[in-house]
Amino acid sequence: MKNRLRVLRAERNWSQAELAEALGVSRQTINAIEVEKYDPSLPLAFKMARLFGTRIEDIFSEADEDLGAPARA
Amino acid sequence: MNDRRQNFRDPWRFVPKGWSAGPWPRLSPVFLATARSCTNLVSGGPLLTVLCVLLFSWSWTWSAIHEAVLLAKWVYVLAMTLAGLSIIGMTFRPGREPERHQKFHRERSVARGMAGAVVIMAIVLWVLLSPSIPGAFQPLPSLALPLSGLCAIGVIMLLQAVRLMDEMERSILSEAAALTAVVLTSVFMVWTLCKPQFNLPDIDPSWALFTATQVFFAILWVFVVLLRTERWDPADYLGWDARHERQL
Numbered sequence: 288m289k290n291r292l293r294v295l296r297a298e299r300n301w302s303q304a305e306l307a308e309a310l311g312v313s314r315q316t317i318n319a320i321e322v323e324k325y326d327p328s329l330p331l332a333f334k335m336a337r338l339f340g341t342r343i344e345d346i347f348s349e350a351d352e353d354l355g356a357p358a359r360a
Numbered sequence: 361m362n363d364r365r366q367n368f369r370d371p372w373r374f375v376p377k378g379w380s381a382g383p384w385p386r387l388s389p390v391f392l393a394t395a396r397s398c399t400n401l402v403s404g405g406p407l408l409t410v411l412c413v414l415l416f417s418w419s420w421t422w423s424a425i426h427e428a429v430l431l432a433k434w435v436y437v438l439a440m441t442l443a444g445l446s447i448i449g450m451t452f453r454p455g456r457e458p459e460r461h462q463k464f465h466r467e468r469s470v471a472r473g474m475a476g477a478v479v480i481m482a483i484v485l486w487v488l489l490s491p492s493i494p495g496a497f498q499p500l501p502s503l504a505l506p507l508s509g510l511c512a513i514g515v516i517m518l519l520q521a522v523r524l525m526d527e528m529e530r531s532i533l534s535e536a537a538a539l540t541a542v543v544l545t546s547v548f549m550v551w552t553l554c555k556p557q558f559n560l561p562d563i564d565p566s567w568a569l570f571t572a573t574q575v576f577f578a579i580l581w582v583f584v585v586l587l588r589t590e591r592w593d594p595a596d597y598l599g600w601d602a603r604h605e606r607q608l
Contacts, residue, residue, distance in 0.1 A: 312526040313466070313467060313526050315528070316526050316527070316528040319528060325531075
């Protein structure tokens with residue numbers, strides 16, 4: 288699964304440790320999600336979406352999907 | 361202080377800011393170096409056993425291999441004890457902590473719980489594998505109570521650590537445990553099936569326990585490295601390494 292976590296985090300100038308603290312997980316978990324080695328659970332994904340003020344599908348997408356492309360009607 | 365922390369070769373860079381006073385910070389690099397060396401030794405347990413077998417049993421007889429494995433056992437159990445104690449030493453920071461390190465409380469509690477459980481496991485293994493005790497692994501009346509008590513404390517520490525773990529840490533632990541069970545069951549089945557044909561010796565329970573511990577830590581280490589894409593490092597996990605302070 289692809290994600291925009293690193294981009295969203297960089298936009299807010301947060302460190303991995305700061306994001307981890309806000310989400311209540313370890314920094315290693317944030318790193319593993321960013322490098323796409325670990326897919327978070329649904330509750331954690333919802334937590335991330337709430338924290339960034341966006342929808343889950345704006346953060347995560349399937350591997351063959353382009354996150355930057357606008358949604359099809 | 362900042363300049364010192366920037367210098368990658370300086371072993372004192374792991375000492376957090378505000379920790380320049382008192383004797384504890386002076387011991388921190390020692391704890392860290394010991395923890396790093398010993399955890400690598402523990403995770404490389406099977407490799408260590410093979411090396412011992414190669415070094416000390418040129419004749420490749422069962423008795424020579426058994427002696428080599430026995431040597432590996434002691435090195436392994438000693439490494440487990442040292443690694444656990446060093447990590448516990450790193451997690452205790454007497455006195456007032458700088459505010460910026462409060463956030464690592466969860467990581468420290470997890471590490472302390474796991475390390476404590478490892479130390480207790482090592483002590484129990486040490487007693488069970490000790491050749492001075494006749495019929496090792498049999499419930500000796502004099503040792504049954506203290507060993508049971510130690511095991512209970514170890515289980516409580518492990519459960520406390522698991523309770524504080526986040527979802528990825530729990531998934532790594534459960535996958536490693538499941539894979540260890542699969543590997544050991546397969547080895548046991550193959551050993552039992554091949555025993556009559558190749559005239560293999562009976563499985564020694566204490567040896568089986570030692571192998572199970574070795575396999576579990578080796579798998580756990582591989583999982584951590586593969587899933588986290590980082591070398592497992594006590595300093596990194598405990599938030600002592602300044603390299604990860606701000607990764608943008």
